[in-house]
Amino acid sequence: MMSSPKPVEKLSPKDFASDQEVRWCPGCGDYAILKAVQKILAEIGASKENTVFISGIGCASRFPYYVDTYGFHTIHGRAPAIATGVKLANPDLDVWVVSGDGDALSIGGNHLLHTLRRNINIQILLLNNEIYALTKGQYSPTSRTSTRTPSTPMGSLETPLAAAKFALGSGARFVARTVETQQTHLLDMLRRAHRHNGASFLEIYQNCLVYSDGVFSNFTAKDVAADKQLLVEHGKPLVFGRDRERGLRLKPGTLDIEAVVIGKDGVDEADLLVHDETNPGLAMMLASMHRKMMPIALGVLYCDPAPSYESRIMAQVEEAKSHSTNGDLNSLLRRGHTWVVKDKQAKADA
Amino acid sequence: MSSSTAVKLADGKNAHRELESVVVRFAGDSGDGMQLTGGQFTLATALAGHDLATFADFPAEIRAPMGTTFGVSAFQINFGFHVASTSGDEVDVLIAMNPAALKVELKNLIPGGAIIVDVGCFSARLLQKAGYERNPLTDDTLDQYHVIQHDISKLTLQAVKEFGLSKKDAVRCKNMWTLGLVYWMFGRDRQPTIDWLKNKFSKLPQLAEANIAALNAGHAMGETAEMPDDSTAYTVQPADIQSGLYRTVTGSEALAWGLVAGAELAGLSFELGSYPITPASTILHILANLKEYDIVTYQAEDEIAAVCFAIGASYAGSIGVTVSSGPGLALKSEAIGLAISTELPLVIVNVQRAGPSTGMPTKTEQSDLYQAVFGRNADSPLAVISAHSASDCFDAAIEAIRIATRFMTPVILLTDGYTANAAEPWQIPDINKMPRFPVKFHTDAKNFAPFMHDEATLARPWVKPGTPGLEHRIGGLEKDDTGNISYNPANHQRMTEIRAAKIAGIANHIPLQTVVVGEETGRLAVVGWGSTYGPINRAVSRLRADGLYVSHIHLRYIWPLPRNLGDLLAGFSQVLVPEMNNGQLLTLLRSQYLVAAEGLNKVSGQPFKISEIEAAVREQLEVQ
Numbered sequence: 001m002m003s004s005p006k007p008v009e010k011l012s013p014k015d016f017a018s019d020q021e022v023r024w025c026p027g028c029g030d031y032a033i034l035k036a037v038q039k040i041l042a043e044i045g046a047s048k049e050n051t052v053f054i055s056g057i058g059c060a061s062r063f064p065y066y067v068d069t070y071g072f073h074t075i076h077g078r079a080p081a082i083a084t085g086v087k088l089a090n091p092d093l094d095v096w097v098v099s100g101d102g103d104a105l106s107i108g109g110n111h112l113l114h115t116l117r118r119n120i121n122i123q124i125l126l127l128n129n130e131i132y133a134l135t136k137g138q139y140s141p142t143s144r145t146s147t148r149t150p151s152t153p154m155g156s157l158e159t160p161l162a163a164a165k166f167a168l169g170s171g172a173r174f175v176a177r178t179v180e181t182q183q184t185h186l187l188d189m190l191r192r193a194h195r196h197n198g199a200s201f202l203e204i205y206q207n208c209l210v211y212s213d214g215v216f217s218n219f220t221a222k223d224v225a226a227d228k229q230l231l232v233e234h235g236k237p238l239v240f241g242r243d244r245e246r247g248l249r250l251k252p253g254t255l256d257i258e259a260v261v262i263g264k265d266g267v268d269e270a271d272l273l274v275h276d277e278t279n280p281g282l283a284m285m286l287a288s289m290h291r292k293m294m295p296i297a298l299g300v301l302y303c304d305p306a307p308s309y310e311s312r313i314m315a316q317v318e319e320a321k322s323h324s325t326n327g328d329l330n331s332l333l334r335r336g337h338t339w340v341v342k343d344k345q346a347k348a349d350a
Numbered sequence: 351m352s353s354s355t356a357v358k359l360a361d362g363k364n365a366h367r368e369l370e371s372v373v374v375r376f377a378g379d380s381g382d383g384m385q386l387t388g389g390q391f392t393l394a395t396a397l398a399g400h401d402l403a404t405f406a407d408f409p410a411e412i413r414a415p416m417g418t419t420f421g422v423s424a425f426q427i428n429f430g431f432h433v434a435s436t437s438g439d440e441v442d443v444l445i446a447m448n449p450a451a452l453k454v455e456l457k458n459l460i461p462g463g464a465i466i467v468d469v470g471c472f473s474a475r476l477l478q479k480a481g482y483e484r485n486p487l488t489d490d491t492l493d494q495y496h497v498i499q500h501d502i503s504k505l506t507l508q509a510v511k512e513f514g515l516s517k518k519d520a521v522r523c524k525n526m527w528t529l530g531l532v533y534w535m536f537g538r539d540r541q542p543t544i545d546w547l548k549n550k551f552s553k554l555p556q557l558a559e560a561n562i563a564a565l566n567a568g569h570a571m572g573e574t575a576e577m578p579d580d581s582t583a584y585t586v587q588p589a590d591i592q593s594g595l596y597r598t599v600t601g602s603e604a605l606a607w608g609l610v611a612g613a614e615l616a617g618l619s620f621e622l623g624s625y626p627i628t629p630a631s632t633i634l635h636i637l638a639n640l641k642e643y644d645i646v647t648y649q650a651e652d653e654i655a656a657v658c659f660a661i662g663a664s665y666a667g668s669i670g671v672t673v674s675s676g677p678g679l680a681l682k683s684e685a686i687g688l689a690i691s692t693e694l695p696l697v698i699v700n701v702q703r704a705g706p707s708t709g710m711p712t713k714t715e716q717s718d719l720y721q722a723v724f725g726r727n728a729d730s731p732l733a734v735i736s737a738h739s740a741s742d743c744f745d746a747a748i749e750a751i752r753i754a755t756r757f758m759t760p761v762i763l764l765t766d767g768y769t770a771n772a773a774e775p776w777q778i779p780d781i782n783k784m785p786r787f788p789v790k791f792h793t794d795a796k797n798f799a800p801f802m803h804d805e806a807t808l809a810r811p812w813v814k815p816g817t818p819g820l821e822h823r824i825g826g827l828e829k830d831d832t833g834n835i836s837y838n839p840a841n842h843q844r845m846t847e848i849r850a851a852k853i854a855g856i857a858n859h860i861p862l863q864t865v866v867v868g869e870e871t872g873r874l875a876v877v878g879w880g881s882t883y884g885p886i887n888r889a890v891s892r893l894r895a896d897g898l899y900v901s902h903i904h905l906r907y908i909w910p911l912p913r914n915l916g917d918l919l920a921g922f923s924q925v926l927v928p929e930m931n932n933g934q935l936l937t938l939l940r941s942q943y944l945v946a947a948e949g950l951n952k953v954s955g956q957p958f959k960i961s962e963i964e965a966a967v968r969e970q971l972e973v974q
Contacts, residue, residue, distance in 0.1 A: 085662020
């Protein structure tokens, strides 16, 4: 029986809010991210039934309960592995992984690495607050050295992990960074991440009011943001500063970049580097800039699509089918040497 | 009917010995191709109409140092009239390709048995490497055996001379020379092996021809050489096998195909997530080669990712499967708990090996029963079943998928290294005649709650993401019927009870326990599970032939146990539980039924011998 297709109703951001009361701390940065994601889902015309949010464990990982789509709150660190199973079983589903810095980079580091290098077509949102919040404030892999927490009363000793560098090193084909309080930029990045075919990795700096409040204020505070943020755009010069008077250039005679002031020391705009988001070397340099000496690069640091893992595995299946002379399962079981045993009567008669 | 496997000599004039069943063991360096040679002999033997069972006994090292005792790789085959999935106790014919193989394997040879040796490999250096102070071929070591010695290395080089192979390649044909001789001894047809060689070396016809020449030369040696006496050619009774279409199958093959068949009977697509581990990897390899059957296999970054992949696949509406061995299962435990909590179907295959920790990866054991039944945090019940032989893996895999999908639960299927590598004849089923159990995905949005439970099975509805109107969230946090998080104390009590009752209730949907051999009551029941089936079966049959009232009960269902098992056990004065572990099913039976069962435990990495079980039963019966 045929039924005429119903006209697709355009859903609003509110339609993507579940009936569950959001239980993050008042003022948590996660609220802004949830709101932005719901907005983007409406904007891209996502259907509720074909969208799946998958998370691990941590504050960020409560995310799926608040989005009125399919959702799976799994176990610590394993969301990318479960998302891979979902995507390979049904490539038509639009799969989002929501994770935190402990979930994705500590206990789940291995899965993140391999999901990125395999290039499964999913969006991975890393809500980085540089702390273990749900377990009450221990330092995380992204916490800066000397961070004092209940588990590091004399200060943490480890070198923090730069998530974007990790992603680039893992072979990710889409790496972007944004800040939860900058809604327009956040929406832009979510849009880009979703549009990218393959694994997209979006790190969102997110303030934890309780355990790491102000940890990003050295580049997010209103009075310093313009001077400390470099919003990269493909094909445009790498310019920043309150009056867009500063920029990045290749430091002469080195393989390094430096921040310069336009008009000073004979530097003009033509000397500045132009962002090329398909250049992995440049992306790594932008991701590696020292936070004290240099601005922080936000935006799409790297985007160079390649065929997704699931499309390639499906292609292998199709190829195997096209070369196959085998039919059904019965023919599989009968491949190779078989023989017939006749019943006793037949044997006696023979 | 006497089921004795004792050797019965023919009346002297006949150059053949007539036997009811015979055990042949091929042993050599791990690079000598013994597994492959044994595989060919298995096929030829099956084609000759024998029942058979094989046992692959090889070291973990891919190429252990040449000539060492720890590098010996062996392949054993028991064939004849009635073998019942046991690879046999004592060896009748031993093929020892070097002194180390002789040193390691001689203890298994029956007095009066035959040994084929390659004297070309009995150099002073190799004798010393094997730990022989004197050459056992020239002293009295082998006095009680029939020794058939040829310089197989040299004869092989002569046989393949015309093909211009390198010396290394030429010498490697000696396994085919030996196989040719063994084929002559048992009257086997060489053609299937010739066909196989042509196919295997289709791109290297020189190698194919050389190997065939070696095979023929070995066979010709049997025909023409003067054997030490007249008892080195054998006739073994063919099996009385049910009519039908047959093939040989290994446990790994049967399991892989059973999983594919189970998915088809359930009407589901199939996704395998796996991480390489001995002895389970073979299943991954077999399935990876079945892409034309819409099989997706995924080699994950670790054991955890492998099971999580399978859970994701099941969540999305496929049947997710992961295959591993004990150490891998340990890593998967937390994720299995997630599948229990979210009530998703999942099949976890554990090809058990000797442990703990890394243990002895290539040696068999059945010591993961506790792990399967109890090895997770919290009250986290799931279904556990087992396979008792190579061919039985096919049916067990189908049953695992049936239970997983019908009851929305993870199912652990226990096999072991012995079963995985063993081969036996298998009557090929017709998939179109097998009962189907199609999964019905829930699509009705009316009165829907993701954790409402079916009255009969206590299964929750399976909803594919992509189904409009049924969007919901699930997770590992405790939830109420809606799937939403709940810390309500009464709810947690209720959900815990439902999870337990659901698994316990599976007992109402599985067959009652039957007795394989013997009466349903009696003096003593031998209760086994898994690959001990063959030796128990033969031992009980022999004991019964001696007039002892002994029965063999073999469990497929480990958890929940069949609902009549307690009553069945109560009908026996004594219960003996042979296991390749320290008494795990024994604990389960004692705790469930307060039965005074006794264990018979073997953890040597080797399967039980029939005689070991027989002796234990006799001892039990005398004690009383």
